[in-house]
Amino acid sequence: MDLSNKVAIVTGGASGIGRAISLSLAKHGANVVVNYNRSADKANALVTEIESFGGKAVAVQADVSQYQDAEKLMQTALDTFGTLNILVNNAGITDDALILRMSEQQFDNVINTNLKGVWNMTKVAAKTLLKSGYGRVINISSVSGVLGNAGQSNYSAAKAGVIGMTKAVAKEFAARGVTVNAVAPGFIESDMTDKLNDEQKQAWQAMIPLKRFGKKEEIAEVVTFLASELGAYITGHTLEVDGGLVM
Ligand code: NAD
Numbered sequence: 750m751d752l753s754n755k756v757a758i759v760t761g762g763a764s765g766i767g768r769a770i771s772l773s774l775a776k777h778g779a780n781v782v783v784n785y786n787r788s789a790d791k792a793n794a795l796v797t798e799i800e801s802f803g804g805k806a807v808a809v810q811a812d813v814s815q816y817q818d819a820e821k822l823m824q825t826a827l828d829t830f831g832t833l834n835i836l837v838n839n840a841g842i843t844d845d846a847l848i849l850r851m852s853e854q855q856f857d858n859v860i861n862t863n864l865k866g867v868w869n870m871t872k873v874a875a876k877t878l879l880k881s882g883y884g885r886v887i888n889i890s891s892v893s894g895v896l897g898n899a900g901q902s903n904y905s906a907a908k909a910g911v912i913g914m915t916k917a918v919a920k921e922f923a924a925r926g927v928t929v930n931a932v933a934p935g936f937i938e939s940d941m942t943d944k945l946n947d948e949q950k951q952a953w954q955a956m957i958p959l960k961r962f963g964k965k966e967e968i969a970e971v972v973t974f975l976a977s978e979l980g981a982y983i984t985g986h987t988l989e990v991d992g993g994l995v996m
Contacts, residue, residue, distance in 0.1 A: 750977035753778035755883065756830040757976065758822065760784045760813050760870060761840030763792035765939055766889065769965035770837055771795060773973045775804035779835060782826045783808045786840070805830075813840045813866035816873075823873040833877045835976045838867040838911075839889045843941070845900045856903045863907035864914075871918055884927030885976045888915050889968075892935045892991050908933070912987050919985030928984040930975050935991025936962045958993030 752774060762771040763785040772795070775781045781799060783806055785792040792808035799806040807829050811822035826833050841863045844855045867888055878884035893901050894908025912931050919929035936942055936953055942962050945953070954960055971990050974980055989995045 750777050750973055750979060752835070752973075752977060755779045755834040755976075756782070756826060756832050757835035757837060758782040758784060758826050758833060758870070758874070759837045759839055760811075760822075760866065761786070762837070763788045763795055763808070766934065766937060766965045766968050767837075767839040768795060769969035770839060770972050771806070772799065773966070773969035774835065774837075774976060775799040775806060776802070777973055777977070778804075779976075780805040780830045782806070782822070782829065784811055784813070784822055784840065786810065786812050813838075813870055814861040816869050819866075819869035819873045822870070823877070827877065832881050833874055834881050834883045835885045835887070836870060836874045836878065837887045837889070837972060837976070838870055840866055841889065841891075843901070843904050845904065847900055848902045851902060859903035860907050860910075863904065864910045867911050867914060871914070875922075878927050879922065879925045884922065884925070885980070886915075886918065886922070886927070886929040887972050887975050888929070888931045889972075890915075890931040890933040890987060892933050892989060892995050895933055895987070895989065895995050915987065916985045923984055926981075928975070928980065930980070930983060930985070931987040932968060932971055932975070933987050933989045933991065933995070934963060934968050935989065935994040937968060938962045938964055956994065957991070958996065961992065963990060963992060 762783040811818035
């Protein structure tokens with residue numbers, strides 16, 4: 750999978766799954782725009798790490814839920830690397846509560862980052878992606894958007910919305926050879942799963958056919974595959990990377 754001379758933006762690319770995606774794309778030769786919202790230190794450290802193995806990266810602050818920030822992020826990518834080929838919409842938040850207790854603000858915040866943020870970035874990147882001669886959009890959804898998850902009416906709605914948007918934009922971009930896909934991770938070892946106690950971990954793992962949580966790198970490698978030439982004939986698809994949970 751050779752991504753030399755390809756330019757990628759990874760939203761929320763400084764930590765968690767996004768960090769693993771940024772690293773993987775850079776290791777395969779892409780120039781990476783590492784977007785962060787608040788984690789400047791992590792983003793700068795990641796840029797240094799990528800440069801240490803001869804890669805090229807730049808850290809850019811932007812809140813993807815804000816359209817003007819999305820425009821700024823896209824413009825910085827163009828100013829730095831001249832084009833854009835790969836857009837990974839990874840930035841996401843949770844703000845869980847049962848709907849009886851969830852505030853309107855909790856709903857709006859999650860929708861604005863996880864759904865509108867994906868639209869904002871796709872909108873500002875569209876013209877360049879369609880003209881660049883090689884374009885890929887990869888949206889990080891979730892099994893919560895496929896199955897629905899109690900306590901996540903906001904998050905499940907946003908992540909299901911991302912799957913619908915992926916299909917709509919895939920149809921719009923297909924004539925220019927630009928593919929648009931979603932990846933729906935299941936339980937991935939992360940700050941979130943670290944907070945579960947052993948009993949909770951065992952209960953969730955019992956429901957996963959492969960009987961373990963996934964690793965961030967296992968998401969990053971699937972994203973890199975979809976970003977590469979090898980993924981050229983896949984579009985509008987949602988790939989569940991979940992140890993068999995959705996089956
Ligand atoms: P994380 O919290 O470690 O990383 C999310 C990143 O997005 C952070 O760097 C955060 O700063 C950034 N971010 C948040 N709001 C932003 C905004 N408005 N603008 C720009 N950046 C913003 O979470 P993660 O577990 O690595 O999740 C990454 C993606 O994977 C998310 O979309 C999440 O919904 C999805 N996902 C995660 C899991 C899991 O098990 N961890 C499972 C399914 C889906």
